[in-house]
Amino acid sequence: MAGSSEISEGELIKEEEEECDVFEFGDDLELNPFDGLPYSSRYYRLLQERKTLPVSKHRHEFMTFLEKHQMIIVSATTHSGKSTQIPQWCAEFCLSAQYQHGVVVCSQIQRQQVVDLALRVADEMDVNIGHEVGYSIPLESCCSNDTVLRYCTDDILLRKMMSDPLLEHYGGVVIDQAHERTVSTDVLLALLREVLLQRPELRVVVLTSPPASDALLAHYGNALHLRVDAPRAGEVVYGNGSRTESFYSALRLTLEVHRSGERGDVAVFLASDQDVVRACNILVKEVARMSASLGELVPVTLCPGNPGMCPPIAENKRCRRVFLSCSQSEEFFWQMDSIKFVIDTGVEKTFVYNPRMRASSEVLRPISKCQAEMRKHLAGSTGKCFCLYPEETRLPPDVPPRMLESNLTSTVLYLKRMEVAGLGQCDFISRPDPEGLMQALEELDYLAALDDDGNLSEMGIIMSEFSLDPQMVKALLASCEFDCASEMLTIAAMLTAPSCCIEPPVGMVTEAMRCHLKFQHPEGDHFTLVNIYNTFKRYQKEPYFSQEKWCQNYFLCCAALQTADAIRAELTDILKRIELPISEPSFGTKTNAISIKRALLAGYFMQIARDVDGSGNYFMLSNKHVAQVHPLSGYGAKARKLGLPEWVLFHEYKLSDNRIRTVTHISPQTFVQMAPQYFFCNLPPSESKEILQHILDSDRSGGSNRRPKSQPAATETQKGSEESESHDRCVIQ
Known part of the structure; x- marks a missing residue:
């Protein structure tokens, strides 16, 4: 009987432990499904902030689309939350399938953006950076075997496809900033179209700005479109100056805003990195001559890919920050709510490659309507945007595809390598210039990267x-x-x-x-x-x-x-x-x-x-x-x-x-x-x-x-x- 009594007590203890497993955290603490640990109090504070984002009200609709369709195009402006929330929803979708089809990767065009987004999303998901959420940028990787959501640059994802052509490690691929039309992003979109045919379980989400979504929808006719309505932009004031006068007009207006005494930081969009550096030096001199009673004015340079640029300083109520930026920098402001004034010169300098000359020339041209709309929304509904160009100015609807303006030699070498991997078809949104393609093939032939049949040679494989x-x-x-x-x-x-x-x-x-x-x-x-x-x-x-x-x-x-x-x-x-x-x-x-x-x-x-x-x-x-x-x-x-x-x-x-x-x-x-x-x-x-x-x-x-x-x-x-x-x-x- 003693033995029987001991068995009975053991069974009772086991039943009590099972009950604890069921109810211990159910009422008091909710478990994080990504790491199995209880959520922290900070998670709930951030959750309340996330619910106020414009994209949040589309969560249920997006998850429904994701279950039934392979490709979704989401158009939303800056500050909508698309770059932080949608990749998390995709991670939840892959988690619900127990990662049978893979984890999630999200591409960006700027390396600093990759790091900033990964840090923010890890914080929102209440997990450790480098574990459940990680990032990969050129020369640096912060990931592990536990990573279920990886942020990376678009060129890093392209290199990944060389060893994993069908991206079988991933069940969800998010292509962000598709409106910027970089060469790497356009190649990714072309290759993914063929990958989707071979992997019906794969989900591809393309994030873009509203005006640029039309070209994507026209190209991917069977893709679903989710439009996130942006809050109303603040006051927009147009100018009537010329392109050549816009640089100094922007600096004069910046100083006028500061002298007005109105609170808020300023974002100034100039034509190039050189203009940004020059503007910073001029403002530093002007500030030194201004009265201290106006308060401190601190220029902060933001230029993509330039290690000499200063990082943004912390927000300080006693000083006004002036963010000096250029094209492809609108997304840098996704987590800056202090900007109340935007000054947009409406022009950009870019290099356009001439295949006949085998050289690039710098071109000054107007920005796209897509960029202009994004900049108008940076100041929020209570701020002001000064557009230093006439309201009737006809801006091109989209950013010109870099595929049509770049040296394609490296791109053609990569595509030749992907042919070896079995992905030979590329249906580009904008077809590359035939002359540029011929020049690229000729150059690869001179470099012995191609054999007599035009296929990749052994030397070409090593070069790739x-x-x-x-x-x-x-x-x-x-x-x-x-x-x-x-x-x-x-x-x-x-x-x-x-x-x-x-x-x-x-x-x-x-x-x-x-x-x-x-x-x-x-x-x-x-x-x-x-x-x-x-x-x-x-x-x-x-x-x-x-x-x-x-x-x-x-x-x-x-x-x-x-x-x-x-x-x-x-x-x-x-x-x-x-x-x-x-x-x-x-x-x-x-x-x-x-x-x-x-x-x-x-x-x-x-x-x-x-x-x-x-x-x-x-x-x-x-x-x-x-x-x-x-x-x-x-x-x-x-x-x-x-x-x-x-x-x-x-x-x-x-x-x-x-x-x-x-x-x-x-x-x-x-x-x-x-x-x-x-x-x-x-x-x-x-x-x-x-x-x-x-x-x-x-x-x-x-x-x-x-x-x-x-x-x-x-x-x-x-x-x-x-x-x-x-x-x-x-x-x-």
């Missing part, structure tokens, strides 16, 4: 592993053969990161040039970049070394150099992963300098120029245009007293100022050896081509003492390079 410009990848791969990979890794990182040279304040230009002169290398600007990076790394190891202080002293951007350091580490890891050799550094030796130039020419043989008259007028062989070297180059105005090199390789050419940038001296003999023969044959006729042809004929006939009149005698360095380069072209071709 890098998120770099294909020309830079080819140069990097060639450096592994020429034993200068360490130096080329630095050059690639420095040219991929934002410029490390900051614009000096007025009155400090001469001092900045004197500081930069200490890094200049006689071989050219590519070598100068290695000098800057090596010095930065060398001083980094010194005790009590302050990176920020050192950079400040030399007018360099510390954030840009740190970004370059991170990019270099990532590129090094890729080379190791694909088992390519990385040589020991030998920068400064003659042999190393020759090897670096050969590696650069392996990728940038299409960007060669010759000084035709000895005065700095460089004739570009590919397009027969004449340009000058940028003044900040080591071969700029200061170098002309010492003489300019006849033949140079340049990294970039801009039609806007007709300048070539990042220039390095090369010998024509090296170019002839490194450039593919069929590229050389396709060069348009010119005197420069005749000189190169003579060199090529001389090499074939065993050499000749005769040379064209315009060809200078070889220097000792060139002679040495010719001796060391007597073998055939590199195998990497």
